Amino acid sequence: MSGSRTVVRRRHDPESRGFASDNYAGAHPEVIEAVALANGGHQVAYGEDVYTEHLQTVIRSHFGARAQAYPVFSGTGANVVSLQAVTDRWGAVICADTAHIHVDECGAPERVGGLKLLPVPTDDGKLTPELIDREAFGWEDEHRATPQVVSLTQNTELGTVYTPDEVRAICEHAHQLGMVVHMDGARLANAAATLDVPLRAFTNVVGVDILSLGGTKNGMLGGEAVVVLNREAVGRMKHLRKLSMQLASKSRFVSAQLEALFGGDLWLRSARHANAMARRLYEGVREVPGVRVLYAVQANAVFAELPREVSERLQKRYRFYFWDEATGSVRWMCSWDTTEEDVDSFVAALRSEMAN
Numbered sequence: 001m002s003g004s005r006t007v008v009r010r011r012h013d014p015e016s017r018g019f020a021s022d023n024y025a026g027a028h029p030e031v032i033e034a035v036a037l038a039n040g041g042h043q044v045a046y047g048e049d050v051y052t053e054h055l056q057t058v059i060r061s062h063f064g065a066r067a068q069a070y071p072v073f074s075g076t077g078a079n080v081v082s083l084q085a086v087t088d089r090w091g092a093v094i095c096a097d098t099a100h101i102h103v104d105e106c107g108a109p110e111r112v113g114g115l116k117l118l119p120v121p122t123d124d125g126k127l128t129p130e131l132i133d134r135e136a137f138g139w140e141d142e143h144r145a146t147p148q149v150v151s152l153t154q155n156t157e158l159g160t161v162y163t164p165d166e167v168r169a170i171c172e173h174a175h176q177l178g179m180v181v182h183m184d185g186a187r188l189a190n191a192a193a194t195l196d197v198p199l200r201a202f203t204n205v206v207g208v209d210i211l212s213l214g215g216t217k218n219g220m221l222g223g224e225a226v227v228v229l230n231r232e233a234v235g236r237m238k239h240l241r242k243l244s245m246q247l248a249s250k251s252r253f254v255s256a257q258l259e260a261l262f263g264g265d266l267w268l269r270s271a272r273h274a275n276a277m278a279r280r281l282y283e284g285v286r287e288v289p290g291v292r293v294l295y296a297v298q299a300n301a302v303f304a305e306l307p308r309e310v311s312e313r314l315q316k317r318y319r320f321y322f323w324d325e326a327t328g329s330v331r332w333m334c335s336w337d338t339t340e341e342d343v344d345s346f347v348a349a350l351r352s353e354m355a356n
Helices: 029-038 050-063 075-085 164-176 188-195 237-243 251-262 266-285 308-314 340-355
Strands: 068-072 091-096 116-120 146-153 180-185 210-213 224-228 301-305 321-324 329-333
Touching (some): 050 224, 050 251, 068 075, 068 237, 068 251, 075 210, 075 237, 164 180, 266 340, 308 340
Parallel strands (some): 091 116, 091 146, 146 180
Antiparallel strands (some): 068 224, 321 329
16 A cells, blocks of 8 residues: 655644643653553453553552542543432532532533532632531422532642541531532642642542542643542442543553553652742742732642733733633643743743833
């Protein structure tokens, strides 16, 4: 068979940097290497491959001997499948009003998952037993969706972090009320790096039942996992994953990435670096007159308030998003590949624009 070889070109500037999202960053070289090593030859499809089998050993080293990982395509997919697995058709999920499942998933948990979200306003993105109680009622009321799950985001959408004791208190309270606890861990590694504790310290050890384990924001090419921590609380995950269109035929390539990230310390190295760059960014911008940092910087995000016209000029030089269009507040994200030079250049540009 004759023909010409496909010409592949780089179509972007590899030196381009921004502070819009940790999703903008490329994949870590160690992850790319793992995907390449998993290539070649044939492996059984749909998760029956040796990489997905070995992934279970990796996941159990972090989350206990009973943990079971189900690789999926995306964070939204992981959340929808997880919540479906622990709710009835009439079930509801209590979450913070800033939770990703509530504000950033286009209604997927409700429209695709077929459940009801019960958002609770918070000051810092974190739930407490007292805040949960605002929606934890009416279990026998057929006119109201039944609260069955509490969903936590670690770290939160506001960049704040739950301590192990805070998660334990929530889990104990939820379990006493007959509910299960889901954790959206899209940035779980960043929380562990901040707390300087193992991943298990604020998940299976303190009572979390099911986990959406993130990887894409921390250096993976693409893919996440649902991790079942409490098998008694969870329904038929295999069927739910397939039904929800989250079962990859070539699962070995998702599993190989997860192994590269969590099989050693890459997850921690990458998260620590992203957090350190956010701290450096915070230290720089807080000294700029007219800039107010809104929340504690505990992971890899900095939220700030500054004149809107300054943000709009700055956006022409660096990509980032307005967090609240009404107030003009912004979010600056750091990633595994953010450099000190990136941060310092951004701070200098901010100073310049504020001076103008």
